[in-house]
Amino acid sequence: MSDAVAHADHGHAHAAHHPALQHHFDTMRQQKEAAVIGMWLFLLTEILFFGGLFVAYMIYRVWYFDAFAEASRRLSIFWGGLNTAVLIGSSLTMALAVRAAQTNNRKWTVNWLVLTMLLGCVFLGAKVIEYEDKFANYEVPGSSYNWLYHEQHAAAGGDHSEAGAAAEGHRELSLTPAQLQNTTQIYFSLYFTMTGLHALHMIIGVGLMLVITRMAWKGKFDAEYFTPVELSGLYWHFVDIVWIFLFPLLYLVERP
């Protein structure tokens, strides 16, 4: 913490003011660094925000591993994998957008930002499909939750029940179906809370980028001042990192 304090030149003839330099900062460099550290401190709060959920996940995963494994098998790896790829792709396009802003390339900044928002919407679309599937199979915790819905409604058919039943047959579980009915609700409670909060952060991110794209479109950014793009980039990459952890935790508990 011993970095030097930005030295303000005392003379009243300051360098030509960049329009975006705020009155209480001395140089653009000081303002930019303050903004980045401020953003990183905010990301700290987000790390600990999701950290609380990871504590709950960790404890219950050890206590009810079989319930977590069984419930995790009900999630489709296809959609999870696709979402991970989509989000990593959007991280790439975001990084390129920041690079474009850094190099005064207004057109490509807007293009990359739009592409990032598109990929974000694809991700949210996939999430809606997955949630819909959960609602259809009575896997939303609460009064409507029914773990044995498919066994009770064998006629309902669909790929869910055969694959599930067949695979389940050969594993001996430490929890009775009745206990599974309860403890898998904890898994799905955590699933919905984690992915729900993550999706909420995605929506805020897309909204943020709409504003940034409009500012980019109006040519507000240049090599000296592109802080808003940089900060929304940091936020977007953070949301991607959260999903990088959520994907293995929720989807890949135990896939025989």
Added chain:
Amino acid sequence: MQIFGIPIFPDQASTFAKDVDALYFFIFAVSAFFALVVAVSILYFGVRYHKTHEGDIGARIEGSLPLELVWSVIPTVIAMVMFGWGASVFYHLRRPPDQAMQIYAVGKQWMWKFQHLEGQREINQLHVPAGRPVKITISSEDVLHSLYFPAFRTKMDAIPGRYTELWFEATTPGTYHMFCTEYCGTNHAGMIGSVTVLEPSAFQAWLQGGSQEGSLAQRGARLFESLACNSCHLDTGRGHGPSLKDIVGKTETLEDGSTVVVDDAYLRESILSSQAKIVRGFKPLMPTFQGLISEENLVALIEHVKSMSPNATTAAPAASPASADPAAGKPEKK
């Protein structure tokens, strides 16, 4: 121990109460010493070095490393002593001896239910023998509670879905307080009772002798109070509900003019679904206790009401109805 009649120190009624109090006095002494040293020295310096005239400034003393080390190391050492002593007392508190007498306690919103191995069941009352270690295994039926015996210096939370335990060995016979110290809702302050320490012989007599936990009617009386029935059914009859004095056997005229003989079936029905047959002249205010009272409590309550009319001919109890809810229901959540 009392000063001018005000109790300022709890009585020591268990074996490790003395150890806990010894630890308390040690830390009390250390704290009083440091508090006095600080208080006296700041006041003395404040007076001694009061500035004589306006422009005075203090001596330029930046600090001294040795002094800082002294008042860092010494408090650390004292703290470690406190920790070690406290940890040993705690370890002793947390390991019940093997041949301890087993009692089960279940906390339920706003009453403690104890069950002795010999079958006795007590509510908000606990009888324990003196001079013999007692281990209480605790759980809860609804929310967090905490079983606390100040005189024994021991306490343990009751957690739904899990067992926790506490143990003590009572020494001096007598009756001491028992509290619930984990906030559990409306009547948290009413979830109290007393633990009675009996001589071993008296305890054996209590085990065989007196009816399990006082007669059913006595248990009904306690329920009549804890469920706040007495706040409406006043003996004077001027409460919201009719007076229940000498009511058994009487014929009551109802709202719609029909009459009914007050017997067990009517009492049971007006407790479980109280809106069914309202006596003329009273508003349907009584809450339904369906799902709130277990079967044994219901029987106890009816016994109590019947005991309020001693000279009534004991009408044959009606056939017990089909599906009264056996287990004590969960408190109904709006």
Added chain:
Amino acid sequence: MLDKLKIPERHYMNDGHSLRSWLLTKDHKRIAIMYLMSISVMFFIGGLFAVGIRFELATPQGDFVTADTYNKFFTMHGVIMVFFFLIPSIPAVLGNFLIPPMIGAKDLAFPRINLLSLYIYWLGGFFTLYAMIVGGVDTGWTFYTPYSAASSNTSVVPTALGIFIAGFSSILTGLNFIVTIHRMRAPGMTWFRLPLFVWAHYATSLVQVLGTPVIAITIVMLGVERALGFGIFDPARGGDPVLFQHLFWFYSHPAVYIMILPALGVTSELVSTFSRKIIFGYSFVAFSSLAIAIFGFIVWAHHMFVAGISTYAAMVFSFLSFSVAIPSAVKVFNWTATLYKGATSWDTPMLYAYGFIGLFAIGGLTGLFLATLGLDVHMHDTYFVVAHFHYIMVGGAIMGYLGGLHFWWPKMTGRMYSEFFSKVSAIMVFVGFNITFFPQFVVGYLGMPRRYHSYPDEMQVLNVMSSAGATVLGLGYVLPVIYFLYSLRFGRVAGPNPWGASGLEWQMQSPPLTENFVEVPVVTSEPYEYEHLVAKEKHLV
């Protein structure tokens, strides 16, 4: 020389009179004044509930209000005092006003975020007061599940939402301070020339930024469980209520350090100024603030020794809890040593500082009782704990806040308050406080549990003493409101440096300009340098 002083015609308060100029201000000083008004209202509301509690406990039967109402009283007293008064009090009022001038900056790093933090505080306050009016909440300020998630039928979710929102106000203030202290110090203002007030706020901000999100997620999980029927803490579905306590106390213990650290900073300033001498062991006091902030994060389970955690975990957390006591002790000893060979005076802020040192010492030492495992089993959730944290919160945080307010009031308003009445109120607060809370130690060890509206008869005398003291304390708090408001209009003009203090903020005019300094100051001297101050005064005279 004093009488020809007059209020400078241009300063931050008359730099625009419209409501818009206040509500959309970016000036950290105006935001501080608005915070001062908001938290004073909240303190008054919280105080009302405290009066209700003390009336109820004057009689053993508890017949002043019904049990439900009493439960709502102590819950709202806790929620409002903790989240809406103690946590924002010194950082948002004194910190906001003074940190920029103390480090020679024109404003905080993010003025707009500072205003946003105020609006978020108001929004959180709105939700909590709405919940209070609609029916209040009766879960205790700790919101333990499963009672708060399943059994309570009061408005838990609106209150939780109010606290969730107010948490972000605290995060934004902390974030703002950290970046400002790192990036906007005047030239020459190195870390070891910073006033100790700034060090304490740096440590507080670290705790605010790192702790608050964990209670945010805990409240989200509680809200999700109560509103949508999820089962994270529900024991019937295998959930663990003790997990809620872990997550709750991970924030709530560091939160008590958010409340006390700024007051420690204020006291370091007062002791140094009013003994006209640099503080004894500057770097030790500075680093002890950081040590308290960091150790504060590893001790939380001493709130749960009897909550069903394992014996091993209890031992680990008890051992670590003693580590937090050491930096606090170092601070108290350094203050005492500062007074040695000083040039002390009995001005009102110094009275509050003396009171603070005494009461904070008792509060801290009684914390040792509760960190000791053997004793905590007996003392947990009794009035001993209530007395302990009130000694730290009321004897410490509020005495520190009042001391700071009395010390910087001339700088904030340019006016002096009445010397006599302020000393009377300081003594009333000190005496009333001790009569209220010392008997609670005794009744606590007797075994009177917390959150009881009725208690055994033999404990009545001690409770009546406590209730009597509470009225004296209440009056002691009303007095400052009167003479502070009176001083706004009729107070003596204070001039830039009425106390002859040494901080950068005393080189500004009072009340200060909107941009604080006419031109950026360059710091050349060590902190608390009184020698050259006197020389400058002689030169002036």
Added chain:
Amino acid sequence: MSDHVSPVSLYLAIFGALMVLTGVTVGAAYVDLGPFNFAAAMLIAGFKASLVVWYFMHVKYQSHLTKLTVATGLFFLTILLGMSLIDYVSRDDFSGQRPQPVGPDAVIEPARPH
């Protein structure tokens, strides 16, 4: 923040690495490593996250203070995760099975999760 502009090729390389690692993590889930499954998954995810932080978020080229901020966040996250484990690891029923009701006549039945 810095005036340092990373080449596009670096971004593409990082993107490729992340995609490959995603494949690896999915593959690893199908291999039964017993308790090490969780450790492997976290290691891969942690490595992917550090790639994103280091290159995409430019922390590599930023001031020491930014690096220190990131480190502080991770440190307190480990405190949160690690120290709550202290309690759960040392509880007698940590093996994952909740204690079944004991006692002579199955005692008054507390609310059991089944």
